[in-house]
Amino acid sequence: MHAVTLSLLLAGLLLIAALAAYAWHLWRRVWARQQAQEEARQERQERLGGDLNILASSLLDEQLPLIEGAIRIKVLLDNYDRDLSNDSRCQVFHLLFEATTDVPTHAAWKALDKEQRRRFEKRFNELELQHKAAARTAARWLLDDGLKRTQPNA
Template identity: 70%
Template sequence: MSSLSLLLLLAGALLVLGLACYALLLWRRVWARQREQAHAAQERHQRLGGDLQLLAGSLLEGQLPLIEGAIRIKVLLDNYDSTLSQDARCEVFHRLFAATAHVPTHADWKALDKAARRQHEKHFNELELQHKAAARTAARWLLDEGLQQNPRHS
């Protein structure tokens, strides 16, 4: 073999080695980013679980209005674990959410005239009378079982 062939072969081997090292560097970055994302997702899941425990406890203790609590729990459950959210024991939260989805919130609520507000509040009271026991049962189940048996599914 000529020295030119050896030189070209060596240059090619160095180029391949350099590209392999660069590829390894890029893969390490990908793996590090995946670990960071998994850690962030785990922290988010734990935070949502804690928020759900707080809301369910507050709902049971009467520190949170039933309708507001049910809406907040439903939204957090959807983000926490869609399978848990779709459990039949959580259906009441979905019902209350759907029954109040048309009600204006925040600034739109403040912009309503008193008659419209009273009409919505009357509807809230009817919903609360109709679903209070089921919502309390669902909140108790979430605290006692639902959130406990669900370390991570999302």
């Protein structure tokens, strides 16, 4: 009976050791996956930050139409940093985005007749006259301060 008990104890210890090794293996996979996800998140943030820099610079250099630039900046800001997007200095981007939500895009824009396009373009011009200075100020702030304070290790 002593040999049977010793054998069962040894088998139990081997089973516990095997399960512990398997659990360790699974935890290592979890940690590796978490690290890969964090690296992907950081790369995404860097890419979005770079895209925001390009858009803000292009808006300031007038290489990008104001309305289009404001819409793109707003969407990227929402994905980059919700707090930064909601900063009062960025509200002009939200305002222009909301003011143009009913404007058709892509194929739907091409399908509009000339009169409908002119009405939208007239509204774009009015919005640009009304908000150009604020949009440029917001873009300058993003480049000078806003994006720098949200960058990792900055």
